[in-house]
Amino acid sequence: MNRKTLLRTAGFLVILVILLQVFSIVFDGGYWFRKKLIYDRNARIAALDLEPEGQIDVINIGDSLSTSALSPVDLYRDYGITSYNLGQDMQTPVEGYFAILTALKKQPVRVVLLENHTFFYRLKDYNYISELVSEPLKTGFPFLRFHYLWRNYWKKRSIRTYYKGFLVNDDHDAYTGGEYYDWNNEGRAYIYWLHELMLRRIAALCRRKGIALVLYSAPSPVNHRMTIHNKTSDLAEELGIYYIDANYDRDLISIDWEQDTNDFGDHLNLTGSKKMTRYIGDFLAENFNLPDHREDPSYRSWSDLIASYEETCREMKGTCYSLMEEALGFDD
Numbered sequence: 001m002n003r004k005t006l007l008r009t010a011g012f013l014v015i016l017v018i019l020l021q022v023f024s025i026v027f028d029g030g031y032w033f034r035k036k037l038i039y040d041r042n043a044r045i046a047a048l049d050l051e052p053e054g055q056i057d058v059i060n061i062g063d064s065l066s067t068s069a070l071s072p073v074d075l076y077r078d079y080g081i082t083s084y085n086l087g088q089d090m091q092t093p094v095e096g097y098f099a100i101l102t103a104l105k106k107q108p109v110r111v112v113l114l115e116n117h118t119f120f121y122r123l124k125d126y127n128y129i130s131e132l133v134s135e136p137l138k139t140g141f142p143f144l145r146f147h148y149l150w151r152n153y154w155k156k157r158s159i160r161t162y163y164k165g166f167l168v169n170d171d172h173d174a175y176t177g178g179e180y181y182d183w184n185n186e187g188r189a190y191i192y193w194l195h196e197l198m199l200r201r202i203a204a205l206c207r208r209k210g211i212a213l214v215l216y217s218a219p220s221p222v223n224h225r226m227t228i229h230n231k232t233s234d235l236a237e238e239l240g241i242y243y244i245d246a247n248y249d250r251d252l253i254s255i256d257w258e259q260d261t262n263d264f265g266d267h268l269n270l271t272g273s274k275k276m277t278r279y280i281g282d283f284l285a286e287n288f289n290l291p292d293h294r295e296d297p298s299y300r301s302w303s304d305l306i307a308s309y310e311e312t313c314r315e316m317k318g319t320c321y322s323l324m325e326e327a328l329g330f331d332d
Helices: 003-026 029-034 043-048 072-079 093-104 116-120 125-140 193-209 226-239 270-287 297-315 321-328
Strands: 058-061 083-085 111-115 212-217 242-245
Touching: 029 043, 043 083, 043 093, 058 093, 072 083, 072 270, 072 297, 093 116, 093 125, 093 193, 111 116, 111 193, 116 193, 116 212, 116 226, 193 212, 193 226, 212 226, 212 270, 226 242, 242 270
Parallel strands: 058 083, 058 111, 111 212, 212 242
Antiparallel strands: none
């Protein structure tokens, strides 16, 4: 490649970076989230831009099991702990890693809660290679994450209300499948080698930043088994990190599968998430010296959010946003 070609290539790359930066300003996630035009799996990342800097002590990441397991407003009301759900539907470990990096730009994260089901998806190598390239670019240039927003002009605006990344879901569809943990099974679930590598990378990041990493399993007969518990326990012990399994401890939590799930044992509903939040809150209070912010006037916005959250819980009794959107004819 001659000098002229090199200069042309360098010039093209410089122009491309400038354009991406300009477009990223226009496609600012927080701005468009406030306009209710982001309501998909990127909504929580977009809304994080609107959080006051320096106030979130705990972030919760993972796939949809994580976002339905923890209610940050309940955690703040009962324990004074500030948290944020930064998971995504079918979030991969690569996405989780960059979600942590995104949070660390403005927030003094002390604990990362990581729902472990995300490590037991089966992916192709090329999917990982693609994500390892695309996620850093999406993190650096938000335009690449939110470029689809123009399509949402032709759809209805979001009716969803997010409470620090949590959606109220009070729909009820019972799980009736019986016992799903084989307590005598000493087998280990298969974990894709790149998933395990990313877990080790997340653990290393947390160590460097002085952050406590907590693996956990949300209650879910559809997704969790004793073999997953065993494999995660092995990894947690090897890495020197915490692991708690709400399926293993569900009698302690008093999970009622006739009342605490909205989709036949796949995810927790509102009553289930409240129980799970108490379980996590007790664990955090017992193991970490996290500050209680309830009497701190600089956290007044968190206290003010409680009344709105509780009113939304009353309004959503017996239903969920997806059912309401279906009735309104949302174009998916």
